[in-house]
Amino acid sequence: MNQPTAQTEYITQEPFYATQGEEIQVFEAAYNNCIPVLLKGPTGCGKTRFMEHMAWRLKRPLVTVSCHDDLTASDLVGRYLIVGGETRWIDGPLTHAVRTGALCYLDEIVEARKDTTVVIHPLADDRRVLPIEKTGETVKAPGEFCLAISYNPGYQSVLKDLKQSTRQRFVAIDFDYPEAELEASIVAHESGIDNQMAQLLVRYAAMTRNLKGNGLEEGASTRLLVHAAKLMHSGVEPRTACRGAIAASLTDEPDMQAAVNELGTTLF
Numbered sequence: 348m349n350q351p352t353a354q355t356e357y358i359t360q361e362p363f364y365a366t367q368g369e370e371i372q373v374f375e376a377a378y379n380n381c382i383p384v385l386l387k388g389p390t391g392c393g394k395t396r397f398m399e400h401m402a403w404r405l406k407r408p409l410v411t412v413s414c415h416d417d418l419t420a421s422d423l424v425g426r427y428l429i430v431g432g433e434t435r436w437i438d439g440p441l442t443h444a445v446r447t448g449a450l451c452y453l454d455e456i457v458e459a460r461k462d463t464t465v466v467i468h469p470l471a472d473d474r475r476v477l478p479i480e481k482t483g484e485t486v487k488a489p490g491e492f493c494l495a496i497s498y499n500p501g502y503q504s505v506l507k508d509l510k511q512s513t514r515q516r517f518v519a520i521d522f523d524y525p526e527a528e529l530e531a532s533i534v535a536h537e538s539g540i541d542n543q544m545a546q547l548l549v550r551y552a553a554m555t556r557n558l559k560g561n562g563l564e565e566g567a568s569t570r571l572l573v574h575a576a577k578l579m580h581s582g583v584e585p586r587t588a589c590r591g592a593i594a595a596s597l598t599d600e601p602d603m604q605a606a607v608n609e610l611g612t613t614l615f
Contacts, residue, residue: 364400388522391568448491471516538576
């Protein structure tokens, strides 16, 4: 039996989020009109943090599901389980989110099987219902409920792509890595390092991003920069921090790791 990695959060303190454009306005307008939202962007660029910020801003609980290849419809909707010698229906994270009027965030939706993603279709159009075939119940989503999904367009392929029948149900918001000055301020804020060192890390990230498609699947994300910066703030030497938090995270290929590390020697 597979269980999705799901988490329900009641966010009481404002998560730090540096806006890059009109994404907050677009999300709030979609939410107020009961339109589901699709977040598109590279890994580690702030999509999950944005959802946390919106949950706090809208004062709604956030149910997050990390999608994967083995995720089934039952993992999302629920299943019968034996509890205390009795057979009981247990809601899955999607059903729980619908019943409670939460924000439901399906992270990296293209990782889920296509027959699983079809489950969200009735929730993502004007019906806004979740049919539970095993119980015969149809759960109507309250106005507070919002469905949001995310994926990384850079990873899409023939086998892993978002079907048009799914994507055209959503308002899409594009995300990318922040502009250099903003990204440096984010790294400094999240880690505690000084702005000068944060700017060097951002320059380093730009170098690695130029290698995308030329040995690397992705360049260093803002998330990886924060990881490296936290190591530095804890006393780890900059080159060592970048080697562990960035180069080794980006690739296992020794020659490519050496090339990424060599980029850092020009800065640190």
